[in-house]
Amino acid sequence: MTTIPPAQPTRSAIEPAVPADLPAVLALLSANGLPHDGLAEHFAAALVARDGDTVVGSAALELYGEAALLRSLAVAEALRGQGLGRQLTTAALELAHSRGVRRVCLLTTTAQGYFPNFGFVPITRAEVEPAVQASAEFTGACPDSAVVLALHLDD
Numbered sequence: 001m002t003t004i005p006p007a008q009p010t011r012s013a014i015e016p017a018v019p020a021d022l023p024a025v026l027a028l029l030s031a032n033g034l035p036h037d038g039l040a041e042h043f044a045a046a047l048v049a050r051d052g053d054t055v056v057g058s059a060a061l062e063l064y065g066e067a068a069l070l071r072s073l074a075v076a077e078a079l080r081g082q083g084l085g086r087q088l089t090t091a092a093l094e095l096a097h098s099r100g101v102r103r104v105c106l107l108t109t110t111a112q113g114y115f116p117n118f119g120f121v122p123i124t125r126a127e128v129e130p131a132v133q134a135s136a137e138f139t140g141a142c143p144d145s146a147v148v149l150a151l152h153l154d155d
């Protein structure tokens with residue numbers, strides 16, 4: 001008798017997002033109370049985690065020359081605590097580095113305790129590059145109470 005082996009758990013793959021991923025990423029952001037504003041315009045620098053055909057995580061960069069905004073980091077609730085957030089963040093930082101970014105900033109109301117694991121430190125809004133300050137997240141989508149964190153990338 002042939003024994004059928006049990007299905008192996010699928011490992012999530014981190015990949016560049018494609019335009020068709022936008023609705024799934026927006027749904028993930030909605031589920032996590034994260035803003036949509038400006039993401040479509042910067043989707044060329046977005047990453048997704050896929051479990052089979054399903055988008056289970058996201059991260060995106062808004063690229064402004066030597067500065068970038070890291071945004072839209074989210075992992076499906078059922079898959080948290082397995083390192084997907086770390087993989088997405090690390091991949092986004094590697095992408096930023098490969099694009100010549102020297103400093104990555106982010107705004108958060110929910111995860112100020114998460115990003116210091118990657119070296120992010122708090123800064124004031126006034127210290128943020130003007131192009132990043134002009135982004136949709138800074139000009140409206142994120143509340144004034146959001147914390148600003150920044151990370152210098154090594155050469």
Ligand SMILES: CC(C)(COP(=O)(O)OP(=O)(O)OC[C@H]1O[C@@H](n2cnc3c(N)ncnc32)[C@H](O)[C@@H]1OP(=O)(O)O)[C@@H](O)C(=O)NCCC(=O)NCCS
Nearest residue numbers: 032073074075080081082083084085086108110111113114
């Ligand atoms: C933040 C988030 C992306 C982390 O994803 P994840 O895949 O669970 O993260 P990892 O598996 O890489 O890391 C898990 C670790 O981070 C910690 N952590 C997770 N979310 C955290 C948060 N919001 N603040 C502080 N620590 C957090 C966990 O306690 C865990 O710690 P441990 O390793 O000591 O047990 C996920 O919790 C999420 O989608 N949150 C909702 C959306 C959000 O707030 N995004 C940030 C927007 S700026």
